[in-house]
Amino acid sequence: xxxxxxxxxxxxxxxxxxxxxxxxxxxxxxxxxxxxxxxxxxxxxxxxxxxxxxxxxxxxxxxxxxxxxxxxxxxxxxxxxxxxxxxxxxxxxxxxxxxxxxxxxxxxxxxxxxxxxxxxxxxxxxxxxxxxxxxxxxxxxxxxxxxxxxxxxxxxxxxxxxxxxxxxxxxxxxxxxxxxxxxxxxxxxxxxxxxxxxxxxxxxxxxxxxxxxxxxxxxxxxxxxxxxxxxxxxxxxxxxxxxxxxxxxxxxxxxxxxxxxxxxxxxxxxxxxxxxxxxxxxxxxxxxxxxxxxxxxxxxxxxxxxxxxxxxxxxxxxxxxxxxxxxxxxxxxxxxxxxxxxxxxxxxxxxxxxxxxxxxxxxxxxxxxxxxxxxxxxxxxxxxxxxxxxxxxxxxxxxxxxxxxxxxxxxxxxxxxxxxxxxxxxxxxxxxxxxxxxxxxxxxxxxxxxxxxxxxxxxxxxxxxxxxxxxxxxxxxxxxxxxxxxxxxxxxxxxxxxxxxxxxxxxxxxxxxxxxxxxxxxxxxxxxxxxxxxxxxxxxxxxxxxxxxxxxxxxxxxxxxxxxxxxxxxxxxxxxx
Ligand SMILES: Nc1ncnc2c1ncn2[C@@H]1O[C@H](COP(=O)(O)OP(=O)(O)OP(=O)(O)O)[C@@H](O)[C@H]1O
Ligand SMILES: CC(=O)C(=O)O
Ligand SMILES: [K+]
Ligand SMILES: [Mg+2]
Numbered sequence: 001x002x003x004x005x006x007x008x009x010x011x012x013x014x015x016x017x018x019x020x021x022x023x024x025x026x027x028x029x030x031x032x033x034x035x036x037x038x039x040x041x042x043x044x045x046x047x048x049x050x051x052x053x054x055x056x057x058x059x060x061x062x063x064x065x066x067x068x069x070x071x072x073x074x075x076x077x078x079x080x081x082x083x084x085x086x087x088x089x090x091x092x093x094x095x096x097x098x099x100x101x102x103x104x105x106x107x108x109x110x111x112x113x114x115x116x117x118x119x120x121x122x123x124x125x126x127x128x129x130x131x132x133x134x135x136x137x138x139x140x141x142x143x144x145x146x147x148x149x150x151x152x153x154x155x156x157x158x159x160x161x162x163x164x165x166x167x168x169x170x171x172x173x174x175x176x177x178x179x180x181x182x183x184x185x186x187x188x189x190x191x192x193x194x195x196x197x198x199x200x201x202x203x204x205x206x207x208x209x210x211x212x213x214x215x216x217x218x219x220x221x222x223x224x225x226x227x228x229x230x231x232x233x234x235x236x237x238x239x240x241x242x243x244x245x246x247x248x249x250x251x252x253x254x255x256x257x258x259x260x261x262x263x264x265x266x267x268x269x270x271x272x273x274x275x276x277x278x279x280x281x282x283x284x285x286x287x288x289x290x291x292x293x294x295x296x297x298x299x300x301x302x303x304x305x306x307x308x309x310x311x312x313x314x315x316x317x318x319x320x321x322x323x324x325x326x327x328x329x330x331x332x333x334x335x336x337x338x339x340x341x342x343x344x345x346x347x348x349x350x351x352x353x354x355x356x357x358x359x360x361x362x363x364x365x366x367x368x369x370x371x372x373x374x375x376x377x378x379x380x381x382x383x384x385x386x387x388x389x390x391x392x393x394x395x396x397x398x399x400x401x402x403x404x405x406x407x408x409x410x411x412x413x414x415x416x417x418x419x420x421x422x423x424x425x426x427x428x429x430x431x432x433x434x435x436x437x438x439x440x441x442x443x444x445x446x447x448x449x450x451x452x453x454x455x456x457x458x459x460x461x462x463x464x465x466x467x468x469x470x471x472x473x474x475x476x477x478x479x480x481x482x483x484x485x486x487x488x489x490x491x492x493x494x495x496x497x498x499x500x501x502x503x504x505x506x507x508x509x510x511x512x513x514x515x516x517x518x519x520x521x522x523x524x525x526x527x528x529x530x531x532x533x534x535x536x537x538x539x540x541x542x543x544x545x546x547x548x549x550x551x552x553x554x555x556x557x558x559x560x561x562x563x564x565x566x567x568x569x570x571x572x573x574x575x576x577x
Contacts, residue, residue, distance in 0.1 A: 079511075079548045080518065080531025083154035084123060089554045097507045099526040100437040101125040101413035103160065103380055104430060107133065107421025111142050113149070119420065120155045122430040125522045126292070128160045128415065131281045132169075132252055143288045156529065158291040158519040160323070163278040165296030166271035167328075167351065170222070171204030172251040179203075179249045181227045189220065189229075189255075190238045205255065211237050213266040219258040222249055224354030231257070256354050263329065263355050273303045282307070286315045291519045294323040294346055299330035301341035308341075319492075321520055323380070326368055327351035336371065344523065345372050350383035350417070362405075369409045376458045376501045378523045381406040382415035386432055390423035395432050403433060407440040410503055412525040445505050455501065466569050467495050474562050474571055475502030481573070485509050485555070487563040489534050489541055493517045495566035500524045511545065536567045546576050 088097055103126040104110065104119050119127075127146050129139050139161075146157050170189075173179055174196035181187060188202045191210050198204070211234060214220070220229040220241050227247030233240040257264050273295065274282070285293055295307060304324055311320050324331070324338045327348035331338055339345050347365045356364070365381060372379035385403050386395045395403075406414055414437070419429040455472070459465045478486050486508045490496045496510035503525060511532040512518050521529040532548075534541040542563055549555045559576040 103415040104420040160292035301337040304341040344378040378412040471498040475504040
């Protein structure tokens with residue numbers, strides 16, 4: 001008999017959910033269970049004991065110590081786990097795992113195999129590719145490198161494609177890395193296309209209507225204020241501007257023009273959120289099997305719904321998640337409906353800070369993070385988290401405070417932009433995010449900070465409501481009983497995300513049949529996703545999981561675990577035998 005105690009089982013009816021460890025149930029039984037209308041699935045609490053370990057179970061040996069590859073044959077007896085997590089768990093135990101997820105923008109500084117591996121080892125959960133930069137071949141090669149790294153070395157790094165969108169930006173400066181604008185200089189901003197090299201003191205503007213929309217006297221801001229110009233003359237396609245705040249112009253820098261203290265949104269407000277170039281990029285992303293598509297400058301929920309139906313029609317069976325980037329005034333106006341329609345959101349503070357007064361950004365960030373948690377959508381806090389580390393090996397105190405605040409708000413993920421794409425210290429920047437996250441998370445637990453946030457009901461169907469209540473109870477029990485981990489067996493990942501939403505003290509091990517769900521769960525707070533073939537026979541699932549994880553030294557006898565299963569909607573508490 002296994003050392004199991006107080007096993008609470010909220011079970012489905014007996015014939016559909018055999019509780020013996022014999023593997024007599026067929027795939028048909030599982031299918032029948034899923035087909036039973038949720039409202040007619042009775043739920044009852046029963047107390048029972050976990051059986052002994054299945055005699056046939058052999059844990060798949062870890063082939064090379066740290067790194068785990070999933071062999072195709074023998075998949076039944078293997079478990080797909082992140083190499084970094086495995087090492088972390090073995091060395092420091094459950095509590096040590098980082099709950100906040102880390103996204104790194106890839107660029108020239110980090111596209112090589114060795115650099116990618118260093119980021120993966122350093123804890124990168126998601127790699128972001130910004131379609132504003134690089135050509136398709138570059139992106140294709142980098143995506144394949146990430147996939148190869150996952151396959152060869154046992155990582156589970158997800159890939160996020162970020163669309164270019166249609167906001168106004170400068171051209172690429174004819175290949176120059178940057179240009180300096182000095183006080184009083186007269187620059188030409190032109191919608192004409194130029195052959196490289198560009199004429200002196202000239203930049204190309206991507207938006208056709210630019211010369212029509214601006215007026216003499218407007219302020220023209222590069223990257224929200226990195227440099228500032230005043231419009232002094234309009235000459236057909238050319239707009240002459242005097243530099244009033246000197247600064248650095250970077251390739252494809254964002255441009256906004258201001259009149260009477262606010263951003264002017266003339267015809268450019270009518271530009272499509274997803275341009276024809278974006279649609280081609282999206283087709284490319286679907287073909288390459290990216291895990292997330294982040295949509296820039298979202299204005300309404302409609303565009304998200306449109307993209308989601310497009311993806312569903314184009315990529316049968318695949319589940320690319322759509323992330324709404326909140327970075328425009330319109331996205332703030334329609335915030336809740338946009339987030340409801342999306343699979344997650346990004347607080348894109350770079351462009352957001354160029355469209356609204358900077359002092360409003362922090363409170364808006366907090367509001368978005370909170371709303372996403374209420375609506376059970378993962379949220380990423382992005383841009384300038386460690387901006388100074390593009391050049392310097394240590395962050396400023398203010399940057400550390402900003403990162404701490406995002407972790408403290410319990411955002412799902414933090415994102416590096418230029419720090420990892422083209423900075424001098426990508427690994428160091430990632431390591432700062434890692435150590436600051438760990439420190440603040442530990443502080444949360446040590447101080448036993450009471451959750452100020454009351455979670456409102458988020459589910460609409462009866463079945464989802466049951467899952468939600470189970471997760472809330474499980475998280476509460478996990479905190480009170482100080483369990484070591486919550487295990488959740490989930491097909492599509494929904495129950496795992498409901499658990500993550502509760503932000504329990506202990507890590508959540510999410511077991512899923514699907515490699516793509518596993519990668520997608522990598523963006524969500526506190527989830528350690530595993531690939532595991534499992535059935536609706538919880539006893540056998542648990543026994544298999546225990547022996548597989550024990551063989552790897554990731555758990556040990558006596559560890560206290562709460563186990564949930566979304567098919568059975570069950571909850572059990574037990575010690576690892
Ligand atoms: N694929 C790439 N190739 C070359 N440079 C890149 C690439 N990706 C990013 N960069 C560089 O890193 C900087 C920051 O990248 P990032 O993608 O975060 O830009 P951003 O302006 O914050 O994002 P967005 O364009 O979505 O608003 C860019 O300005 C660019 O100089
Ligand atoms: C990330 C991004 O798009 C921004 O901050 O503007
Ligand atoms: K972008
Ligand atoms: Mg942006």
